[in-house]
Amino acid sequence: DTGVSQDPRHKITKRGQNVTFRCDPISEHNRLYWYRQTLGQGPEFLTYFQNEAQLEKSRLLSDRFSAERPKGSFSTLEIQRTEQGDSAMYLCASSAGTGGYNEQFFGPGTRLTVL
């Protein structure tokens, strides 16, 4: 068990470009979450997958954002036509189980800077 991994760790892009981030959860964790963290704030929920199904999307997730989790394994988060306001740390977390309390394990995050 190597923990949750995210790639890339840092991404610098120009406004208007598309970016894609990848998250590899702990193997056999069926729950996967994406959060966004801006400077000086706590993480904010973006979206949730149970296996391959995307079950909830936050209002923070505009139509420029899309997330997938094919085959219930790794997940990708794509931002189209990036804006400076998208600059943030994007965190992925995974947990096991389908009910009750299950600890979320966080990855190191992808820091996005939009110039």
Next chain:
Amino acid sequence: AQSVTQLGSHVSVSEGALVLLRCNYSSSVPPYLFWYVQYPNQGLQLLLKYTSAATLVKGINGFEAEFKKSETSFHLTKPSAHMSDAAEYFCAVRTTDSWGKLQFGAGTQVVVTP
């Protein structure tokens, strides 16, 4: 809806002194509460959690927190600060939906001075 409020965005503490980080929650149902720590350029690491068992919860690195329903609080303490405790600390509440997503506070940055 659940929410947490962390009092104090920055706390400075001397090495060896008590660390006290304040968290108040709002929840319509018995909450699950968490404290996470984040070191620079890293993800979040779980320090401890309250899941309706013992009200005094012990976590890693010598931290503990006490759930007080009457005060709707879940303050984090450590008797003696170490330089390695310098980090950002987040209080979080688990939402009541089935997905288990977390609602975080704004965080408290801890600085430890020699």
